Amino acid sequence: MHPRTTAGRRAAPGAAAAVLAVALLGGCGDPGGPRPTAGPATAEAPTAAPATSPAGSPAPDGPWGAYPDRREACAAVADDLLVLALLPAGLAAGPTVAEVQDVEDEVEGVRGDAPPALAADYARVQLLVDSYGEALAEDPSARFDGQALDEALGPVRDWLDATCRDGT
Numbered sequence: 001m002h003p004r005t006t007a008g009r010r011a012a013p014g015a016a017a018a019v020l021a022v023a024l025l026g027g028c029g030d031p032g033g034p035r036p037t038a039g040p041a042t043a044e045a046p047t048a049a050p051a052t053s054p055a056g057s058p059a060p061d062g063p064w065g066a067y068p069d070r071r072e073a074c075a076a077v078a079d080d081l082l083v084l085a086l087l088p089a090g091l092a093a094g095p096t097v098a099e100v101q102d103v104e105d106e107v108e109g110v111r112g113d114a115p116p117a118l119a120a121d122y123a124r125v126q127l128l129v130d131s132y133g134e135a136l137a138e139d140p141s142a143r144f145d146g147q148a149l150d151e152a153l154g155p156v157r158d159w160l161d162a163t164c165r166d167g168t
Helices: 015-026 070-085 087-091 097-113 116-138 146-164
Strands: none
Touching: 070 087, 070 097, 070 116, 070 146, 087 097, 087 146, 097 116, 116 146
16 A cells, blocks of 8 residues: 655644544544554555654654654653554454555554654554555455554553653
8 A cells, every 4th residue: 555645644642643543443434634554564664755743844853753852752652552552443343445544644644753763663553554454455354463563562662661651
């Protein structure tokens, strides 16, 4: 699948997470932005359009990605982790290939905003979703690999624990 680009990826930390959760769990179409998809991590990581910050300007190359400080980065990554962990439930509801593509696009946006230390981990999640979309296009009974997603999200949980736990 080919990623689509979106002008404004995140209006505010957690906004994409809310849109993604509603779209996945509600089974609706594109509510305003792309959403992630998953499949086996066997292909090369997808490439992304230039990242944008929550305000829509180019994302900085600093340690917090598109976020101005650790606090905001931690809050956004925690929101993203929660939503991404719910992907198996949302994708089990029989999504269309287009809905899976929307999910993949949203993961691309999350990846673009993420602290650089997490970009590769989000790329793995994006690849899982992309592969699932491709499998779904070939076989409508294809299943999303929730275990592979859980393993891909392990480093994100570890980053949150190491970076954000003490709250300072």
